[in-house]
Amino acid sequence: TVLSAIVLLAAGLAPQAFASEINYTQDFTGPDGSFPADWFDSTHGSFSNNIVDINNNQLRMRRDASNPSSLARNAAYVGGDSATWDNYTVEVLFTGNTESQYQATGILGRWQGASSINSGYFASEMSGTPGVLKIGKDYSGQGDAATVLASTSLARTVHANEVTRLVFQLNGEQLTAWLYAEGSTPGVYDDLLGTVTTTDSTYSQGSAGLRAGLGGYNREALFDDFSVTSIPEPAAVSMLALGVMLLVGRVR
DSSP states (O other): OHHHHHHHHHHHHHHHHTTTOOEEEEOOOSOTTOOOTTEEESSTTTOTTEEEEEOSSSEEEEEOSOOSSOEEEEEEEOSTTGGGOOSEEEEEEEEESOSSSOEEEEEEEEEOOGGGTTOSEEEEEEOSSSOEEEEEEOOOSBTTOSEEEEEEEOSSOOOTTOOEEEEEEEETTEEEEEEEEOOSSTTOOOEEEEEEEEEOOSOSOOEEEEEEEEOSSSEEEEEEEEEEEEOOOHHHHHHHHHHHHHHHHHHO
């Protein structure tokens, strides 16, 4: 049948067209105080006033004690071939425990690894009234100091302890981020609060992770349902579509 032929064609194309397919998920389940396997963070076990660990089956980034400045925490997946990931989409659910703190919470993309912990792209939500969604690169260890590539005001303030869904897509030089709140259906995050897009060619590969710039004390960000999926190569999609048309034409 035509359907069988299409399935066989797709199967034949898959190894070549999607050889570097990415499909990684992490829900941060584990004992409180532990840390996910094959992840790296710049402070884990190093600073008593900053905590990065699993707490209540979420990844927690928390600042507890006095410190002279705001600090950015980051954690990223370093397993497998993640250092060579190129075009992909990252999603995560996250929340912060206050809406008024100096906090830039979000996703790392094309992160350059443990030897260069502040290099790569990020998409983050900056709390405030109404708050800002931004894309940047090469943040420092202090708060949200970085090169901001693009930003946009959110449709409304993100409230303390409100769960939002952040999506960050890196496709060639094009970088796009979307922030969603929970919509009319409980547990479905499809109420768009803001979107921002820009282009940059500094980094073409790198792993994915999370960050939080925490100002003030006893403040934290919590992350859950982290996922990374590859973006199909345009040539591969075109080949598959052409093949389908040829098969349908032959049947006719």
